[in-house]
Amino acid sequence: GYEPRAFDPRSGFFGIDFYDFSQPIDQPLTRRFIVRHRLEKKHPRRKRSEPVEPIVYYVDAGAPEPIKSALMEGARWWNQAFEAAGYKDAFIVRELPPDADPMDVRYNVVQWVPRSTRGWSYGRTIVDPRTGEIIKGHVTLGALRVRQDYLIAQGLLPAYEHGATPDPRLEQMALARLRQLAAHEVGHTLGLAHNFAASVNDRASVMDYPHPYITLDGDQLDFSQAYDMGIGEWDKRAILYGYQDFPPKTDEAAALNDIIRETLAMGLHYISDRDARPQGGAHPYGHLWDNGTDAVAELERLMQVRAHALARFGEANIPPGTPLFELERVLAPLYYGCRYQIEAVSKLIGGVRYSYALRGDGQVVAEPLPAEWQEAAVAALRQTLLPEFLMLPEALLRQLPPPPPGYGRDREAIPTQSGLLFDPVTAAEASLRHTLSLALHPQRLERVIVQDQRGYYGMRMGPQALLQALHVNPENYPDKGMEGALARAAERVYVIELMHAAADADAAHEVRALVLDRLHELEALFAERLEHEQTGPYLRAHTRYLASLIEAFMDEPEDFKLPPVPDMPPGAPIGCE
Ligand SMILES: [Zn+2]
Incomplete structure (x- = not known):
């Protein structure tokens, strides 16, 4: 059956918690488990093993091309993290079959949803409240916000100086963002929280909010590094914590602690929403939509x-x-x-x-x-x-x-x-x-x-x-x-x-x-x-x-009505989230 895994605030995972009154009085009353999919190795002692059952995600067949391919590609990046944890073919992405209902609890899905107003994308899960096991991952991508990304590129470039066909960098950047976005939201449905400090570690996580990194090369803007490709170092470490299937007789608590110790020794930072999101935040590394170490x-x-x-x-x-x-x-x-x-x-x-x-x-x-x-x-x-x-x-x-x-x-x-x-x-x-x-x-x-x-x-x-x-x-x-x-x-x-x-x-x-x-x-x-x-x-x-x-x-400081100052337009999310 499914084995719950201990929550650790340094792991990068979402958790569930509950009071367990059967605990001895010198032990914490609150039990905490991470949320994760069920995943076991056929041969946990081998260096590389196929899973007993892979995790399969299904992408909305209704997403138009070239968007659908970008979404499938980005979602598949996660297989790199499972490979790094010694799995072979453990994470698979397919197109949703025509007879499948995306709301069916048996399918992990990535849905592409047209909506007329600005909004965020979501990676939600249905979780067994007793164990933290993810029964279904459900990603909802808003079809509108990729246009904000396109707009950013359009502002930077005289993209139509040669006529109606735009500079190809506009679409390339928007698609690069969509790969990131698919990976990001799928990451939430694998149990992972945001890591807003990843940009300090050279874009170590798809779970950060990326800002397009455009550089000035002489008189030209260089879009080649606008968005990162592939899964990040932090993401691999997080998957290792949450999904490693240890050989029998392993002291799991000690093994998990070793994983975290190694992650810390690699210098990887982890800072999430409560620290990074507020306007009054104090953390020098935890920022949304930023780049670089300084x-x-x-x-x-x-x-x-x-x-x-x-x-x-x-x-x-x-x-x-x-x-x-x-x-x-x-x-x-x-x-x-x-x-x-x-x-x-x-x-x-x-x-x-x-x-x-x-x-x-x-x-x-x-x-x-x-x-x-x-x-x-x-x-x-x-x-x-x-x-x-x-x-x-x-x-x-x-x-x-x-x-x-x-x-x-x-x-x-x-x-x-x-x-x-x-x-x-x-x-x-x-x-x-x-x-x-x-x-x-x-x-x-x-x-x-x-x-x-x-x-x-x-x-x-x-x-x-x-x-x-x-x-x-x-x-x-x-x-x-x-x-x-x-x-x-x-x-x-x-x-x-x-x-x-x-x-x-x-x-x-x-x-x-x-x-x-x-x-x-x-x-x-x-x-x-x-x-x-x-x-x-x-x-x-x-x-x-x-x-x-x-x-x-x-x-009359209490009754004085402060003169209004206009706000800038909302801006975020850039290409969903
Ligand atoms: Zn997110």
């Missing part, structure tokens, strides 16, 4: 790729005969193209290196990041607040018309406050809000304050210096011109996000005090600025506006 260096690199593509962006990015309004839709993922890496960098501020450590396993437990890393993160984020980063070329603005009849802006659109027309200042405000709401997240500020108290910053960046570094002062820009307008937007969003933190009832008192103190400092700065004779009319109006907001806020 989040700051990757942001700087990505900023160069974005600047390269923005400088070349124009009508060759859409097919001939398409309404020019479509350009705005293609611009959205490019203009906000650094958003996930910005999020990754923000987590270094007040960041803490930690792991799912067990007593005696030698893993890092809870080490604040070196102050110089944190400083570098703040400096990198500041770059994304400057007019140089937010500015769009005037020639491009003249190519962005309002939507024609039959077309319109949907929730994926760049926000505008100028009616039907594209609005470069509002577009920038959404980007500013993204960076500043992350950098000024109350949980992050609380960690910075505490790390400062614990003496981790020494003479380097403390909380006050952090708040100052995020302030772009429009006095340093001309009153008239887009640079000045964008610098004022940066200060405006900064003040509003400070008020958000100060009014946040869930924020620590020290955070609210620190931020309130900064707002008082700004009041004084604004009063001084208004006395300067050379303050131009735009800056004067802007400064009076912010001063009056702060005054009203200070009067």
Whole structure:
């Protein structure tokens, strides 16, 4: 029969748990097993063995080509992990036979589901609650989001410069993403959780959320490494833990612990959803949609790729005969193209290196990041607040018309406050809000304050210096011109996000005090600025506006209605998940 396998928080598996009152009083009441399919070797003593019964997955025959082939190929990558665990032909992918019902519990399926709204893909399982045995794996792939991936590539390349046939790299990248996606969701149905730290280990897992890795090679963008191919090192280690069929008389607990010890010795990191997903997250490696080992260096690199593509962006990015309004839709993922890496960098501020450590396993437990890393993160984020980063070329603005009849802006659109027309200042405000709401997240500020108290910053960046570094002062820009307008937007969003933190009832008192103190400092700065004779009319109006907001806020912080700042379009998931 099926043998449950012990859960280990370092294994990368989902688990089930239940109270077992038959346990001795000195043993934990909660029993924990991983979820996994039943898989046994015919010859567990041999180096390589066929399974008693293979795990078979069936792919939706209704998925159109070339998508279906990409899905089958990606799902089959898992066989590499089972081979690494000494299995032969243990993981098989077939097309779903015409007479089979995808809801039939006897079939593990990968379904391709058309849906009209944005949404995620899912890898769900039906599990025996007593043992953790997976009875059925059911992957649901949303047919819509691969187009987000295509859109990202379309923003980067003048793909239609030679006419209606696009640069083949658009489709190649989208299909590469679909292989990844099929492997990812099937991975969930094999029992595996996300590993958002895999990008730090050279894309060690299909269970991460990948961001296309596009490089700048001289004057050309190189798409050849956009998405990784094949199963990752981490995935092989996880399958080994969950699916190894040990020879009889093996001490399984010791053997499982050896597997984990080896995985740790390989330097593979594992960080999952609860750590990586929240905006206030603290882990320097656990990020969604990021690349590389050094989040700051990757942001700087990505900023160069974005600047390269923005400088070349124009009508060759859409097919001939398409309404020019479509350009705005293609611009959205490019203009906000650094958003996930910005999020990754923000987590270094007040960041803490930690792991799912067990007593005696030698893993890092809870080490604040070196102050110089944190400083570098703040400096990198500041770059994304400057007019140089937010500015769009005037020639491009003249190519962005309002939507024609039959077309319109949907929730994926760049926000505008100028009616039907594209609005470069509002577009920038959404980007500013993204960076500043992350950098000024109350949980992050609380960690910075505490790390400062614990003496981790020494003479380097403390909380006050952090708040100052995020302030772009429009006095340093001309009153008239887009640079000045964008610098004022940066200060405006900064003040509003400070008020958000100060009014946040869930924020620590020290955070609210620190931020309130900064707002008082700004009041004084604004009063001084208004006395300067050379303050131009735009800056004067802007400064009076912010001063009056702060005054009203200070009067009644509880009842004050914070002025809204537009959000950027949702963005994720890129090509499902
Ligand atoms: Zn997932």
